[in-house]
Amino acid sequence: MNKQEEHTEKKKGVKALHRLLRISLACVMSIMLASGCSLNHGGNNASGQTGANGQHDATGQEGTAGGNGEPNSSANQGGNTTSPPEGTSNGDGGSGQDTGPDGSNPGGTNATADDPVLKQLNQLTTEEKIGQLVLVGMDGTATSAETRELVQKYYVGGFIFYKNNIDSTKQALSLFNGLKKDNRDNPVPLWMSVDEEGGRVSRMPDEFVDIPTNLAIGRKNSTKLSHGIGQIFGRELAGFGLNMDFAPVLDVNSNPDNPVIGDRSFGNDAERVARLGKATMEGIREEHVVPVVKHFPGHGDTSVDSHIGLPVVNHDLARLRKLELVPFQAAVKDQADVVMIAHLLMPKLDPDHPASFSKAVITDLLRNELGFKGVVISDDMTMGAIDKNYSIGKASVGAILAGGNIILIGHDYAKEKEAIQALTDAVKNGTISEEVLNDRVYAVLKLKAAYGITDEPAKGPDVDRINKDARSLLTQYGLK
Numbered sequence: 001m002n003k004q005e006e007h008t009e010k011k012k013g014v015k016a017l018h019r020l021l022r023i024s025l026a027c028v029m030s031i032m033l034a035s036g037c038s039l040n041h042g043g044n045n046a047s048g049q050t051g052a053n054g055q056h057d058a059t060g061q062e063g064t065a066g067g068n069g070e071p072n073s074s075a076n077q078g079g080n081t082t083s084p085p086e087g088t089s090n091g092d093g094g095s096g097q098d099t100g101p102d103g104s105n106p107g108g109t110n111a112t113a114d115d116p117v118l119k120q121l122n123q124l125t126t127e128e129k130i131g132q133l134v135l136v137g138m139d140g141t142a143t144s145a146e147t148r149e150l151v152q153k154y155y156v157g158g159f160i161f162y163k164n165n166i167d168s169t170k171q172a173l174s175l176f177n178g179l180k181k182d183n184r185d186n187p188v189p190l191w192m193s194v195d196e197e198g199g200r201v202s203r204m205p206d207e208f209v210d211i212p213t214n215l216a217i218g219r220k221n222s223t224k225l226s227h228g229i230g231q232i233f234g235r236e237l238a239g240f241g242l243n244m245d246f247a248p249v250l251d252v253n254s255n256p257d258n259p260v261i262g263d264r265s266f267g268n269d270a271e272r273v274a275r276l277g278k279a280t281m282e283g284i285r286e287e288h289v290v291p292v293v294k295h296f297p298g299h300g301d302t303s304v305d306s307h308i309g310l311p312v313v314n315h316d317l318a319r320l321r322k323l324e325l326v327p328f329q330a331a332v333k334d335q336a337d338v339v340m341i342a343h344l345l346m347p348k349l350d351p352d353h354p355a356s357f358s359k360a361v362i363t364d365l366l367r368n369e370l371g372f373k374g375v376v377i378s379d380d381m382t383m384g385a386i387d388k389n390y391s392i393g394k395a396s397v398g399a400i401l402a403g404g405n406i407i408l409i410g411h412d413y414a415k416e417k418e419a420i421q422a423l424t425d426a427v428k429n430g431t432i433s434e435e436v437l438n439d440r441v442y443a444v445l446k447l448k449a450a451y452g453i454t455d456e457p458a459k460g461p462d463v464d465r466i467n468k469d470a471r472s473l474l475t476q477y478g479l480k
Helices: 004-036 116-123 126-131 145-152 169-182 216-218 223-240 270-284 315-322 325-333 360-369 392-401 413-428 432-451 463-478
Strands: 134-136 159-160 191-194 291-297 339-340 375-378 407-409
Touching: 116 223, 116 432, 126 413, 126 432, 134 413, 145 413, 159 169, 169 191, 169 223, 169 325, 216 223, 216 270, 223 270, 270 291, 270 325, 291 325, 315 325, 325 339, 339 360, 360 375, 375 392, 375 407, 375 432, 392 407, 392 413, 392 432, 407 413
Parallel strands: 134 159, 134 407, 159 191, 291 339, 339 375
Antiparallel strands: none
16 A cells, blocks of 8 residues: 555545544434433523514504414414424533633533533544634535535535525425535534525525515514414425524614615514514524524614625614614523624724624623623625625634634635635634634534534425415414
8 A cells, every 4th residue: 555545544534533423422412402411501492571562563653562463373383393402502612701802712611521512623623623614605506516625625614505506495405415415524514504584585495485574574473473484494494404594683673774674674673573583583493493693783773785885883882782782682591592793883882893803792792791602603704895895804814803603605616715714824823823713613513513413414395284384374364
């Protein structure tokens, strides 16, 4: 055997060991969850709900919240009613109130040597750790040389899919399973994610029933309806083997000129947005799909679309606490797993950095003041708010240093590689310390383990059953 053959055999052996460790970790975590062992060390997933009155409808007339608008029948409609994974946000690996000045909390406050997630982290190479900091988009409707390189060379943590990636149920299932197959020799399974909010932001194939906008749902003012909608989203995604939904939207639609939020919001009453958003979040995660609440610290009062330019929000903390932060505070109390940070410039909090890479916003406000200890992900770094004003490398490194865990890069293969290279350089030159790198990645691995994320192929959703249940739910509330 020559040296090249020997190297190849060693590499195969390492990959086989990685796969064995991954299977073992999944088994350990499953046993822990099945036996009721919480990864949370603190509290239940559900919390009491706050009432809301005075929501204005589309005509500007004041509505009532009397009776919560509930019909007498159940909103579940045959969906999975199992409990969500416990302890996915207030766990040992988050960067919460005990963070240091750089937002790090390596290994978590209670991590021990026999922690299976810590063991997994310690088995990863530096390149594999850096890959977990990145979630990327792709071109086309099938796997390609580019997607294989992203998986097998750069070890990306996962993918986000848009409408242009999804033509039909059959095609989408083939794409998703193909990406997982390409990742089979890597030590960490992939995030497989979409924006499935309902209304105008939906990525599901046309075979599925259309879900109304959050604004239409908000007018019904029903937590049962919102919870049922969340379950429908979760069932659709889980059927495809998708495991993360960038929903619900927790922005309070306080500016009628807002070009980007509008009917994506549950309305202009912060308490109602909080209540219905929490219910949707709970419905999604009951189907074992990770919900991502967005867009912190609140994108509702902007007149600029952050897909095009950088919005400026001139509110101080006192105003934010009264309105924009109310839904996010409620979600954090209800054990939110992931928070997406908006691309907003908020001069009264940080005049120099957009929220998406501002320590004042991510660490000081979200983590320390609100007490969030879960995973923080940026909004898409290829949006105009960032792309027109900053290099993607600077923004990506800045987001990690500010307390973030995952950089979302939804478009452009070259920019995805540029961001990964910038993160790699920052780790090599010490800008991102090993302590910070391990802290950020630990939280990601912990969340994947808590939800039992795997690269097992999916069989596909039961479209007819899901559609039947969706129509029944919507009909109960006069939405179909």
